[in-house]
Amino acid sequence: GELPKDLEVNDVTDVYPDKVLGSRVTMQGDTEVHQSLIQWKNKSMDDVTWEDNEFLRGQFPEFCLEDKAAFKEEGVDRNMVSGV
DSSP states (O other): OOOOTTOOOSSGGGOOEEEEEEEEEEEETTEEEEEEEEEETTOOGGGOEEEEHHHHHHHOTTOOTTTTBOSOSSOSOOOOOOOO
């Protein structure tokens, strides 16, 4: 995943994940990619981004996705059924 293009970065240490707000699985070709919705430290909710878990583990090895999860059993990416 990429950081938002308008995200101001003065120093690499300014951009660090704070919380996991949700999770989803997307398909890239034939491959399932697990992603997390990240709230970044010192950034507003407007700056949350979906990031590949593999990228997060590589860039921020000390950031434990499971410990930072701010949601209960289900992620935010699920089918909504109404009026059926």
